[in-house]
Every structure is written in structure tokens, then in C-alpha cells.
Amino acid sequence: MMTERTGPVPRASERDRDQVLVRLHTAYAEGLLDDRELDERIDLVLAAGTPAELGRLAAELPAREEPAARPEAAAPGTSGRFQMAYKSRLRRVGRWRLPARYTAVLYKGGCELDLREAELSAHVTTVRVVSYKSDVRIIVPPGVRVEAGGMGVSTEVRGAPSPSAPVVHVQGIAYKGPIEVIDHLRLP
Structure with missing residues (x-):
């Protein structure tokens, strides 16, 4: 995807989508979204093409601070977190x-x-x-x-x-x- 003035637009990665999906499900669990809103936003997350589009889907939801990652590297063979x-x-x-x-x-x-x-x-x-x-x-x-x-x-x-x-x-x-x-x- 290109724009005339700015050049290439970054694409949304699976990690970007996963982070937004976790945020949406957490907001749902906390009562900030209802069933219909959650369903609609999940569909939009899966269709989003850029990080900016993803950001708009959760912009009004409270941000959650994740604990700082430990400096140690994951051991070989560790499955996904x-x-x-x-x-x-x-x-x-x-x-x-x-x-x-x-x-x-x-x-x-x-x-x-x-x-x-x-x-x-x-x-x-x-x-x-x-x-x-x-x-x-x-x-x-x-x-x-x-x-x-x-x-x-x-x-x-x-x-x-x-x-x-x-x-x-x-x-x-x-x-x-x-x-x-x-x-x-x-x-x-």
C-alpha cells in the first residue's frame, strides 16, 4: 500500500492483531463492550490492513500496562506464550x-x-x-x-x-x- 505523499504504509502484523484482540476481550470481560460490539470489532480487527486501522478499534479503551519482560532469553524449545x-x-x-x-x-x-x-x-x-x-x-x-x-x-x-x-x-x-x-x- 502506498500513499502519494508519504510512501509505503506499514502493514498490520499478526502480533498487532493479537494485541488488539486481547485488549478487546479484556474490555468485554470488564463490561466495557457488549456481545454485539465485541463481535463487530473482532471482524474489523481481522480485516484491518494497517496499525492505524487497528488502533482506531480500541482507541477509547483503557490501556493496560504489561509487566516488564525479564531480561533472560526464552529457552530453546519454549512454546509460545x-x-x-x-x-x-x-x-x-x-x-x-x-x-x-x-x-x-x-x-x-x-x-x-x-x-x-x-x-x-x-x-x-x-x-x-x-x-x-x-x-x-x-x-x-x-x-x-x-x-x-x-x-x-x-x-x-x-x-x-x-x-x-x-x-x-x-x-x-x-x-x-x-x-x-x-x-x-x-x-x-
């Missing part, structure tokens, strides 16, 4: 590396995060989930301590882990669909 499903499913099973902070955003889909064979890259792992009309299931291995909170988050984990056990902290916001944290003993 952010995943999103738009009218589809996310599924992570088998051997994979879970970063210390992981975020999943779901819109009219579903998610299964099976942590039984996952390598936890930190003693305390934070899993953040924003879910709209989606079913989310997080399966934890034996011996981990689960701390969960938010809106629409339920847990059913048996056993008493040791005080030094790794911690999986689940923070969730769910609307019209559950976020369930279960252990391997509760599987059907």
Missing part, C-alpha cells in the same frame, strides 16, 4: 514446554491443555485464560499445587502436594462456557 482460537480449538497434549506465563484467548471455540507430560519451565507457572462462549479444560499432573481464581473457573484436583511442589496458577475469565482445572484422576 500466547495462543488464540477464533471459532476453532486449541489443543496442547504430549511433550511440550510450558513457559512461566502462558495466555490463551478463545472466542466461540474450545481448548484442552494437557500438562501431564508438559515440562514446566518455572516453579510457579501462570496460565491466563480469557474465554467467550468456549469450553476450556486444563489437565494437571499429580503432585502439582493448583491455585485458581477468576470468573467461571472451577477446580477438581485430588491429593495433597508437598509444600515444595511446583505451582500452576490459573487466572481465568469465562463467559458462557467453563474453565475447568482437573487432575488426571478425574478424566472420564
Whole structure:
């Protein structure tokens, strides 16, 4: 895309879109947008061609400060820290590396995060989930301590882990669909 006076116009990247989508879903979860507004803006984000177009879609929403990134580099093989499903499913099973902070955003889909064979890259792992009309299931291995909170988050984990056990902290916001944290003993 070119303009006569300024030359090339930068294109919106997938990362740019993801950041705006997270902002919109957070605003929805906080009651700043209704169902219709969220649906309309998601369609516009997916069609946006430039960062300026994306910026207009969330301009009036409060900006959120993200904590400063740690100076350490991600370890080789670390999976992404952010995943999103738009009218589809996310599924992570088998051997994979879970970063210390992981975020999943779901819109009219579903998610299964099976942590039984996952390598936890930190003693305390934070899993953040924003879910709209989606079913989310997080399966934890034996011996981990689960701390969960938010809106629409339920847990059913048996056993008493040791005080030094790794911690999986689940923070969730769910609307019209559950976020369930279960252990391997509760599987059907």
C-alpha cells in the first residue's frame, strides 16, 4: 500500500492483531463492550490492513500496562506464550514446554491443555485464560499445587502436594462456557 505523499504504509502484523484482540476481550470481560460490539470489532480487527486501522478499534479503551519482560532469553524449545482460537480449538497434549506465563484467548471455540507430560519451565507457572462462549479444560499432573481464581473457573484436583511442589496458577475469565482445572484422576 502506498500513499502519494508519504510512501509505503506499514502493514498490520499478526502480533498487532493479537494485541488488539486481547485488549478487546479484556474490555468485554470488564463490561466495557457488549456481545454485539465485541463481535463487530473482532471482524474489523481481522480485516484491518494497517496499525492505524487497528488502533482506531480500541482507541477509547483503557490501556493496560504489561509487566516488564525479564531480561533472560526464552529457552530453546519454549512454546509460545500466547495462543488464540477464533471459532476453532486449541489443543496442547504430549511433550511440550510450558513457559512461566502462558495466555490463551478463545472466542466461540474450545481448548484442552494437557500438562501431564508438559515440562514446566518455572516453579510457579501462570496460565491466563480469557474465554467467550468456549469450553476450556486444563489437565494437571499429580503432585502439582493448583491455585485458581477468576470468573467461571472451577477446580477438581485430588491429593495433597508437598509444600515444595511446583505451582500452576490459573487466572481465568469465562463467559458462557467453563474453565475447568482437573487432575488426571478425574478424566472420564
